[in-house]
Amino acid sequence: MSRGIIAPEFEYQDGTLAVERVSLLELAEEYGTPLYVYSRGHLVRRYTELADAFREADPLICFSVKVNTNRALISTLAEQGAAADVVSGGELTRALQAGIPARRIVFAGVGKTAAEIDLALKEGILFFTVESEGELELVSRRARALGLRARIAPRVNPDVDPQTHRFISTGKLENKFGMDVERVRRLGAQMEQYPAVDLVGLHMHIGSQITTPDPYVLALQRMLPLAAELRGRLSSLEYLDVGGGMGIRYSPTDDELSAARLARAILPLVRESGLRLVIEPGRYIAGNCGLLLTRVLYVKENGARTFVIVDAGMTDLIRPPLYGAYHHILPVREVGEIIIGDVVGPVCETPDFFAAQRSLPAVRPGDLLAVMSAGAYGFVMSSNYNSRCRPAEVMVQGSSHRLVRRRESIADLTRLEL
Numbered sequence: 297m298s299r300g301i302i303a304p305e306f307e308y309q310d311g312t313l314a315v316e317r318v319s320l321l322e323l324a325e326e327y328g329t330p331l332y333v334y335s336r337g338h339l340v341r342r343y344t345e346l347a348d349a350f351r352e353a354d355p356l357i358c359f360s361v362k363v364n365t366n367r368a369l370i371s372t373l374a375e376q377g378a379a380a381d382v383v384s385g386g387e388l389t390r391a392l393q394a395g396i397p398a399r400r401i402v403f404a405g406v407g408k409t410a411a412e413i414d415l416a417l418k419e420g421i422l423f424f425t426v427e428s429e430g431e432l433e434l435v436s437r438r439a440r441a442l443g444l445r446a447r448i449a450p451r452v453n454p455d456v457d458p459q460t461h462r463f464i465s466t467g468k469l470e471n472k473f474g475m476d477v478e479r480v481r482r483l484g485a486q487m488e489q490y491p492a493v494d495l496v497g498l499h500m501h502i503g504s505q506i507t508t509p510d511p512y513v514l515a516l517q518r519m520l521p522l523a524a525e526l527r528g529r530l531s532s533l534e535y536l537d538v539g540g541g542m543g544i545r546y547s548p549t550d551d552e553l554s555a556a557r558l559a560r561a562i563l564p565l566v567r568e569s570g571l572r573l574v575i576e577p578g579r580y581i582a583g584n585c586g587l588l589l590t591r592v593l594y595v596k597e598n599g600a601r602t603f604v605i606v607d608a609g610m611t612d613l614i615r616p617p618l619y620g621a622y623h624h625i626l627p628v629r630e631v632g633e634i635i636i637g638d639v640v641g642p643v644c645e646t647p648d649f650f651a652a653q654r655s656l657p658a659v660r661p662g663d664l665l666a667v668m669s670a671g672a673y674g675f676v677m678s679s680n681y682n683s684r685c686r687p688a689e690v691m692v693q694g695s696s697h698r699l700v701r702r703r704e705s706i707a708d709l710t711r712l713e714l
């Protein structure tokens with residue numbers, strides 16, 4: 297088993313895995329398990345890396361809050377200057393509560409409701425990334441009804457293959473997102489029909505966990521002629537939003553798409569467009585800021601297989617069963633002996649696993665394991681299936697730590713039932 301470390305904020309100190317300068321043994325003792333643990337230092341470092349790489353373009357960096365909606369994370373990023381990308385009224389409210397001004401929030405998603413559109417209009421967000429003609433009609437009607445102006449950025453589906461898992465590909469025409477270039481061109485030519493709406497940007501988001509700049513470049517090359525045409529026609533056009541999607545390392549040997557490499561590839565095209573760059577990174581900033589800490593309950597053999605049964609399950613982190621995703625798993629206390637085994641949870645579903653047939657530390661009941669790279673699409677995708685309580689979340693900063701969401705209780709599970 298590789299003990300390799302994915303990010304410097306998560307390293308062994310005196311034989312025990314630590315987050316910044318706090319031992320995970322101490323955190324398990326104080327807060328219990330399963331437990332999400334985030335490194336504030338990692339978040340700030342990743343945000344800064346991005347900001348530095350794109351600095352010459354003075355971009356609006358919209359943290360995609362869908363990846364992690366904990367207020368402590370969003371407000372940490374807001375303090376660094378982050379704006380936000382949201383996909384629901386709930387996320388919009390969370391971003392506002394975390395201190396991001398409405399004028400620095402963009403709102404994406406194929407199925408915005410009238411109530412969500414009203415909320416965003418009243419708050420005065422920067423723009424809606426409009427994904428269909430029907431949505432434009434509704435945004436226009438709601439803006440007129442409220443006596444407000446709406447700003448929109450049609451989402452272009454550039455029909456490129458982002459070379460990622462098919463469930464996180466969003467920029468091909470077979471996906472439900474956005475509109476093809478021709479439809480956006482037509483829409484741009486009809487803007488006088490929508491007097492309460494300003495077309496202020498063009499948007500794309502082609503997928504997630506993308507590890508090469510090539511699909512971004514291809515997509516931008518398809519969008520630039522459209523941008524030039526719309527700029528000639530509409531003085532309101534100001535932003536070019538290239539979405540998020542930058543891939544990270546889930547294993548110490550993985551490649552990631554560095555901010556610097558992406559910036560080198562796309563900044564010349566952004567410059568050519570004459571528009572202000574907007575980016576919507578989620579996973580890149582938060583993916584490796586967090587881990588899921590879990591305790592071994594039992595170790596059992598079934599036939600030739602060894603199962604390490606832990607107290608976290610697919611209800612806490614669903615990426616392995618949902619996407620077949622790899623998450624590196626490290627023992628909190630270094631163990632010499634290695635076994636081949638499966639790490640599985642307590643949920644009554646066969647795909648409730650974190651690792652299958654992997655070389656693992658020969659842990660015993662009571663030992664702790666850290667499921668790494670759980671800062672993005674982790675807690676936010678958790679559920680109460682099997683009436684399991686969601687884990688607590690803790691943020692570490694240097695040698696201090698604080699609870700940023702308490703563990704759910706059984707009383708929380710039944711609270712809304714009538």
Ligand SMILES: Cc1ncc(COP(=O)(O)O)c(C=O)c1O
Pocket residue numbers: 360362363381404405501503504505539540541542576577578579580672
């Ligand atoms: C519109 C939009 N922007 C940004 C993101 C963030 O993607 P990532 O976490 O891959 O950076 C997503 C993810 O689904 C998205 O749908």
